[in-house]
Amino acid sequence: MTTNEAWSTVRTGTFGERVAxxxxxxxxxxxLLLPFQHTVRVVRWARVAGLRPLPQARSEALVSAVRHAGRWWPVRVACxxxxxxxxxAAALLGQRLDWCLGVRxxxxxxxxxxxAALPDVGPVGEYTAGGWHHYTALTI
Structure with missing residues (x-):
């Protein structure tokens, strides 16, 4: 993860999106402190709770808002x-994003x-220019 991804200084999204x-x-x-199976269960529940996919512009803003919120935590906040x-956060807003694990x-x-990815669009908020490729091993 590059420094720009980890430490976003741009505050994006509406107030509700930043709170979410x-x-x-x-x-x-x-x-992530719990065993991974519990995390997977919660993410599957979140996919059911999210009725519709986020629009691409809103999903980019939401990922940026999460990165910006990560600046204030005293622990590791990476990919x-x-x-x-x-x-x-998308599930809290009643929307849906896919969680992808793999390699780039x-x-x-x-x-x-x-x-995070949109179902038919691909990675959201990721640097895909310059030859970076994302290959998914698991999508939840």
Missing amino acids: ATAGLLLALLL METSLGAVL FSPEPVEYHAW
């Missing part, structure tokens, strides 16, 4: 926490990665 982003990130940080927080790579480095 903060609550989603807090819930994500708590869920796993950010993507899970965005999925949970350019011609040289390969790294494990997690991201």
Whole structure:
């Protein structure tokens, strides 16, 4: 994860989206302390609760709002926490994002990665230019 992804200084989204982003990130940080099966159960419930997918512009703003909220936490907030927080924030708003776990790579480095995605669009808030490719191993 690059520095720009981890430390977003841009405050985006409406007030309600920023509140949902903060609550989603807090819930994500708590869920990641539990065994992974419990986290998966909650994310599957969140997908059922989210009735409709977010529009692409709103989903980008929501992921950015979660990254911005992550600046204020004294713990690690990287791709796993950010993507899970965005999925949970979308569920709190009654909308849906997919949570994807897999790898991303350019011609040289390969790294494990997690991201939020729209069902037919692909990764949301991710740097896909410059040869970065995302390959999903698990979509929840």
